[in-house]
Amino acid sequence: MKKQVRGFQRSDRVAEQVRRDLADLIRTELKDPRVGMISLTDVELTPDYAHAKVFFTTLNADHLDEIECGLKRASGFLRRELGRRIHIHTLPELHFVYDNSLERGSSLSQLIDRANALSDQTPEE
Numbered sequence: 001m002k003k004q005v006r007g008f009q010r011s012d013r014v015a016e017q018v019r020r021d022l023a024d025l026i027r028t029e030l031k032d033p034r035v036g037m038i039s040l041t042d043v044e045l046t047p048d049y050a051h052a053k054v055f056f057t058t059l060n061a062d063h064l065d066e067i068e069c070g071l072k073r074a075s076g077f078l079r080r081e082l083g084r085r086i087h088i089h090t091l092p093e094l095h096f097v098y099d100n101s102l103e104r105g106s107s108l109s110q111l112i113d114r115a116n117a118l119s120d121q122t123p124e125e
Helices: 010-028 061-085 101-121
Strands: 038-045 051-058 093-098
Touching (some): 010 038, 010 061
Parallel strands (some): 051 093
16 A cells, blocks of 8 residues: 655644744844854654754854853743744743754765866876
C-alpha cells in the first residue's frame, strides 16, 4: 500500500504561526540589548506541543553566547506573550538553537568554487 503525501498538517501551521509571532515579539517587544538583530529560520514542535525548538541565525555570530543567554532569559516573557496571541491547548516551552546552515552553505559553496578553479587550472592533454 502506497503512503499518501498530505499537504501541511496542523502542527506545521502552528509551528509557522509560532515562528511568525515570536519574530514579531522579538522585534517589537524584547528590550534585551544582547539579542539584537536575529532571524528565526524554523520552529520544530513536539507532537504534544509541549516543546518548541526555535532555530535562529544572526549576522553577529561573534556574540552568539550573549544572544543565546538573552534569548534563554527572555523565553518566559516570550512564551507568555505568545500565549496571548496563539490559543492552543498546550503552550510550548521555548528552546532556542543557533542555526548554522547559512554558514555551512557558504563554506561549502566556497569549497566548490575552489575545486572548480583548480580543475580549470589543470593542463589539458
